[in-house]
Amino acid sequence: MSRAQIGAVSLCLVMNLIDGFDLLMISFVGPTIAKAWHLAPSQLGLLFSAGPAGMAFGALFLAPLADRIGRRRLTLIFLAVASLGMLGASVSQGFGQLLAARAVTGVAIGVMAASLPVLASEYANNKRRGMAVALITTGYGLGAIIAGIATSQLVGPYGWRSVFVFGGVATAIIFAIGLRYLPESIDYLVARRPDNALARLNRILVSMGRAQVDELPEKAPAPRKVALESLFRGNNAVRTVLVWVAFVAAQTTYYFTSSWTPSLLLKAGMSTQQGLSGGVLFAIGGVLGAVLLGVLASRFEARRLTAAYFVAGALALVLFSVSLGSLGSALVVAVLVGLLATGTVSGINVIVPALYPTEARATALGIAGAVSRVGAILAPLFAGFLVQAGWGPGSMYRIFALAPLVGALATILLVRGMSARGARGSSPAAAEVAEGTATQA
DSSP states (O other): OOHHHHHHHHHHHHHHHHHHHHHHHHHHHHHHHHHHHTOOHHHHHHHHHHHHHHHHHIIIIIGGGHHHHOHHHHHHHHHHHHHHHHHHHHTOOSHHHHHHHHHHHHHHHHHHHHHHHHHHHHHSOTTTHHHHHHHHHTHHHHHHHHHHHHHHHHHHHHOTHHHHHHHHHHHHHHHHHHHHHOOOOHHHHHHHOOTTHHHHHHHHHHHTTOOOOSSOOOOOOOOOOOOGGGGGSTTHHHHHHHHHHHHHHHHHHHHHHHHHHHHHHHHTTOOHHHHHHHHHHHHHHHHHHHHHHHHHTTTSOHHHHHHHHHHHHHHHHHHHHHHTTOHHHHHHHHHHHHHHHHHHHHHHHHHTGGGSOHHHHHHHHHHHHHHHHHHHHHHHHHHHHHHHTTOOHHHHHHHHTHHHHHHHHHHHHHHHHHHHHHHHOOOHHHHHHHHHHHHHO
16 A cells, blocks of 8 residues: 555544544543533433434435535535534533534534545555454544543543543644545545546545546446335345344444443442543453454354354443442453443444345445444433433443343344355345355455
């Protein structure tokens, strides 16, 4: 890969890291805000859910604008919006204003989450493409780690608003760097042919050390659109429902643990610093979980591996619930919980494309990702109501251990269903699925 390609992928990673900071820092600073403003646990749950809710809206309704105005422009626009959302949160004077600012930030992150992996994929070469996309997915975890460290250093001397200011300024700096260095999507230039598309394409090619072209390549035929109802025809119906159940379960587990772990550690009797440490260790485990799943997926069948992650994740939540009385044990198990919770989300993203024929894969993954936001939105909110109802931290981790068990069951049924169809020897679509699974492995 040329220096320009490495730079483009690296910039996408840094932008995703900033997104992770902006989205997940509320988990660390939330308890301080709740104490300062005397918020009820249900209100804190709303704050935790506002970001994922905004993400769902941005990904569904605004991210498709990238095909019209370009991924670079859309990414930069919403990077600026994310910065404004963070700075707006820093000057909010009440719960409603802060909730609105968090939702705006979530909308911006939802748009960028759909664009950055695509840009990174385009600028990586064939050999490094999988690694590039995997690195991008670690950005959220790395951002969460920085959020925990920043909160521990800033809240004491400067107050909780300083963490939002730090995030807003950092996002603005990355926006300025992206304005100068982030390249446009080559696919967009070729497919949409905006003004000066040829000149812009040649500038990108030169920066990558490639020869210039005299004319734009011939347009590729537009991919055939796949209707939503096609995901429910024949065997696809059961498969799609199981995928949705597994994805919702994975997001429920991840967003409950990532949002509430610092707060619940405080409620379990630990100090503010110890609660922050638990959140940071959870995030570190998340980064390790995504990387480890990628390594293991090259050796084991992805559906069985994801089912194993789910089962182990449920056991880890129960273990965490009984380790809260010991600081050392709880912090060690926090790493394991983060590793498994993040690994299940990564695992679902790996297995979904292999379950459908080529023409339906993008639609299936996009719709499944949108449906999974139900878990991301409702899990922190439901947890807030449980805290308000008097549930203890240990009981909450045990009740949420049901979610990965449901995900494990759905994933195991996917494994059995595909094995049975493979044994009977079925349609060309099934053969393509098997081929896709082998390619993934």
